[in-house]
Amino acid sequence: MKKNIKLNMSRRIRRTPFTNKVEQCGVSDFTVVNHMLLPKGFKKSVEEDYWHLNEHVQIWDVSCQRQVQISGPDAQKLVQKMTPRSIKNMATGKCFYIPIIDENAGMINDPVLLKLDDDMFWISIADSDILLWAKGLALGSNFDVNIVEPDVYPLAVQGPKSEALMVSIFGEDIKKIKFFNFKIFDFLGTKQIIARSGYSRQDGFEIYFKGFEEHFNGVELGEKLWDIIWKAGQKFNISPGCPNLIDRIEAGLLSYGNDFTKENNPLECNLEKYCSECENHEFIGREALKKIKLEGIKQKMRGILFEGEPCLATGKPLSVYSEKNKKIGQIASGIYSPRLKKNIGLSMILKDYWDIGQKLNVETYDGKKRKGIITTLPFPK
Amino acid sequence: MKKNIKLNMSRRIRRTPFTNKVEQCGVSDFTVVNHMLLPKGFKKSVEEDYWHLNEHVQIWDVSCQRQVQISGPDAQKLVQKMTPRSIKNMATGKCFYIPIIDENAGMINDPVLLKLDDDMFWISIADSDILLWAKGLALGSNFDVNIVEPDVYPLAVQGPKSEALMVSIFGEDIKKIKFFNFKIFDFLGTKQIIARSGYSRQDGFEIYFKGFEEHFNGVELGEKLWDIIWKAGQKFNISPGCPNLIDRIEAGLLSYGNDFTKENNPLECNLEKYCSECENHEFIGREALKKIKLEGIKQKMRGILFEGEPCLATGKPLSVYSEKNKKIGQIASGIYSPRLKKNIGLSMILKDYWDIGQKLNVETYDGKKRKGIITTLPFPK
Numbered sequence: 001m002k003k004n005i006k007l008n009m010s011r012r013i014r015r016t017p018f019t020n021k022v023e024q025c026g027v028s029d030f031t032v033v034n035h036m037l038l039p040k041g042f043k044k045s046v047e048e049d050y051w052h053l054n055e056h057v058q059i060w061d062v063s064c065q066r067q068v069q070i071s072g073p074d075a076q077k078l079v080q081k082m083t084p085r086s087i088k089n090m091a092t093g094k095c096f097y098i099p100i101i102d103e104n105a106g107m108i109n110d111p112v113l114l115k116l117d118d119d120m121f122w123i124s125i126a127d128s129d130i131l132l133w134a135k136g137l138a139l140g141s142n143f144d145v146n147i148v149e150p151d152v153y154p155l156a157v158q159g160p161k162s163e164a165l166m167v168s169i170f171g172e173d174i175k176k177i178k179f180f181n182f183k184i185f186d187f188l189g190t191k192q193i194i195a196r197s198g199y200s201r202q203d204g205f206e207i208y209f210k211g212f213e214e215h216f217n218g219v220e221l222g223e224k225l226w227d228i229i230w231k232a233g234q235k236f237n238i239s240p241g242c243p244n245l246i247d248r249i250e251a252g253l254l255s256y257g258n259d260f261t262k263e264n265n266p267l268e269c270n271l272e273k274y275c276s277e278c279e280n281h282e283f284i285g286r287e288a289l290k291k292i293k294l295e296g297i298k299q300k301m302r303g304i305l306f307e308g309e310p311c312l313a314t315g316k317p318l319s320v321y322s323e324k325n326k327k328i329g330q331i332a333s334g335i336y337s338p339r340l341k342k343n344i345g346l347s348m349i350l351k352d353y354w355d356i357g358q359k360l361n362v363e364t365y366d367g368k369k370r371k372g373i374i375t376t377l378p379f380p381k
Numbered sequence: 382m383k384k385n386i387k388l389n390m391s392r393r394i395r396r397t398p399f400t401n402k403v404e405q406c407g408v409s410d411f412t413v414v415n416h417m418l419l420p421k422g423f424k425k426s427v428e429e430d431y432w433h434l435n436e437h438v439q440i441w442d443v444s445c446q447r448q449v450q451i452s453g454p455d456a457q458k459l460v461q462k463m464t465p466r467s468i469k470n471m472a473t474g475k476c477f478y479i480p481i482i483d484e485n486a487g488m489i490n491d492p493v494l495l496k497l498d499d500d501m502f503w504i505s506i507a508d509s510d511i512l513l514w515a516k517g518l519a520l521g522s523n524f525d526v527n528i529v530e531p532d533v534y535p536l537a538v539q540g541p542k543s544e545a546l547m548v549s550i551f552g553e554d555i556k557k558i559k560f561f562n563f564k565i566f567d568f569l570g571t572k573q574i575i576a577r578s579g580y581s582r583q584d585g586f587e588i589y590f591k592g593f594e595e596h597f598n599g600v601e602l603g604e605k606l607w608d609i610i611w612k613a614g615q616k617f618n619i620s621p622g623c624p625n626l627i628d629r630i631e632a633g634l635l636s637y638g639n640d641f642t643k644e645n646n647p648l649e650c651n652l653e654k655y656c657s658e659c660e661n662h663e664f665i666g667r668e669a670l671k672k673i674k675l676e677g678i679k680q681k682m683r684g685i686l687f688e689g690e691p692c693l694a695t696g697k698p699l700s701v702y703s704e705k706n707k708k709i710g711q712i713a714s715g716i717y718s719p720r721l722k723k724n725i726g727l728s729m730i731l732k733d734y735w736d737i738g739q740k741l742n743v744e745t746y747d748g749k750k751r752k753g754i755i756t757t758l759p760f761p762k
Binding site for chain 2: 004005006007008009010011012013015019027028029030031032035037040041102103108127128129130132133134135136137138139140141142255256257258284313314315316317332333
């Protein structure tokens with residue numbers, strides 16, 4: 001495959017309040033998520049970046065995690081209609097990871113839901129226009145809701161030193177935020193939501209930065225936030241970063257569009273626990289999901305360890321074969337783990353081959369096959 | 382702004398049946414549209430490419446123009462609900478450019494609609510997940526339809542020699558296809574839809590290539606199609622290409638996400654003629670659009686000619702000011718036209734300043750202002 005293909009920049013691929021800062025930090029790669037730039041690399045190699053993330057603290061522009069804000073009298077009803085996970089007992093201040101499925105029980109997103117109030121939710125989305133899905137459903141169903149994409153741009157602080165850094169800026173109350181909860185903090189006279197969460201295996205926070213008045217003006221407050229974190233981060237050896245492929249594969253964190261698509265159901269994605277309450281509420285895809293449960297799934301997401309020199313899966317997934325040369329899966333997310341000293345990957349694996357310890361072969365881009373084995377998810381620490 | 386930023390490749394940014402060919406042709410830039418790669422440059426400069434497109438013929442991988450296939454008893458009813466343009470008298474074999482708007486009359490896409498049969502439509506979309514919008518509406522409204530994204534990957538043949546090239550492959554019947562109509566042709570035993578259309582000011586065709594069985598196998602038929610066009614195209618001086626920024630700005634062809642967004646209504650986008658039948662059918666956004674018509678719009682899409690050395694608008698739009706220094710617009714699509722020997726751009730312009738001939742100033746990235754003027758759309762030939 002070709003290397004060093006440039007990303008053509010245009011307004012359609014939206015900049016964020018932090019893009020200037022990210023450019024000043026020497027970003028080398030971007031990808032596009034939700035019509036917005038997501039940095040994918042700086043000066044460090046992915047491996048150097050992995051060790052840094054495991055030891056220190058990083059600042060990530062994850063503004064592409066767009067929010068779909070659903071408010072109004074029917075907000076809870078609409079959100080509940082969108083997911084098999086029950087939100088009946090969800091408290092304000094909580095974050096819930098929720099599968100969103102279509103009428104065939106196909107995954108159309110796997111966002112984090114934030115409950116801001118009884119009649120106000122944010123859905124912090126992966127890469128698909130859930131804004132249109134939610135609005136379409138609401139309009140068709142005549143729900144009394146208001147649905148918008150607010151000017152909220154998440155900024156993540158990730159790594160073992162993230163708590164100390166965040167305390168130095170926002171105070172001791174940071175320590176009181178439990179995993180997948182959020183609290184509201186003051187920042188230069190504005191109210192900002194800070195959650196303990198993030199797309200890494202490390203401790204970390206996501207600041208749901210709000211304060212952006214118009215797309216290409218009003219960047220100032222965002223840049224101030226970046227600068228304050230950057231300055232306070234110096235004594236914690238802060239570095240600019242982004243979701244690290246090694247870390248997130250080891251963590252078993254799935255990427256929508258890469259590891260699973262609308263062709264996959266939540267049971268295939270190991271999300272059974274969010275589908276256990278199917279019987280108790282109405283939601284899109286309920287009948288399809290019940291049928292799949294009854295019939296059993298044909299493949300399941302698994303971790304794979306495989307041999308040979310360092311390998312990277314890019315635009316084309318790596319095919320996975322049984323020992324008898326039957327195609328049993330494909331690795332869309334794969335890279336070398338310097339800690340495990342093996343290549344690691346995520347793949348849906350066919351039923352007869354998905355047991356832990358199952359031997360298999362991974363075909364690399366040179367057409368050669370390498371020995372591999374199914375392992376647990378997350379990968380062993 | 383930073384130059385030469387790489388696009389990080391992953392399965393989420395989908396390849397097409399033609400991506401291997403595009404890479405072999407030396408693609409230098411990609412962008413991402415509908416979660417899929419769109420080539421944005423080859424070995425020629427944009428200017429060389431413009432002259433070539435104006436004189437010869439090009440082959441473009443526009444697979445990212447994904448189809449939303451709506452079929453079933455309520456298909457026509459659902460499609461009609463999605464647009465202010467009446468499709469009552471639309472015949473099979475026709476292509477209609479249709480605004481799709483939300484409940485606020487905000488543009489959420491500007492696709493080309495193809496009527497394949499009375500109960501079967503394709504919506505050939507710009508960059509937003511209309512699949513989710515249509516499915517959400519249909520589920521909420523209990524419409525009896527089936528909505529999928531079929532394995533269809535448009536391949537465009539554009540330029541003044543496109544008819545001669547297409548005739549040499551598909552026969553004289555190609556000449557019978559009128560602008561914005563399609564016919565079905567045989568290709569190696571498969572049926573392929575070919576429309577006379579394309580995102581350029583030149584004559585051209587779009588082959589709605591179907592025949593792709595699985596994402597990373599079955600590319601063969603697509604590559605055969607590419608190869609046959611490429612080989613037959615040699616005597617017409619064929620070149621690999623992509624939508625050309627100079628040509629499409631001169632043509633006044635708008636780009637969703639660049640020149641307009643969901644913050645804009647169709648009247649601002651000069652699409653009045655597709656909104657004239659508002660009274661005669663029900664559609665999402667009808668009340669909002671009526672209100673906007675009544676109150677009048679505050680800005681309108683215009684062409685701008687401006688002075689100075691060649692200039693390119695990239696991720697950050699160029700601000701447009703009145704002679705008295707009031708901000709009156711922003712150019713997201715702007716480039717130097719070697720034919721007009723001026724910079725050209727597209728911008729929404731505030732009401733008091735939108736008359737043809739109005740003088741204005743354009744601020745470039747160096748912070749300097751250049752003299753400009755409002756012109757007609759399309760730009761003068």
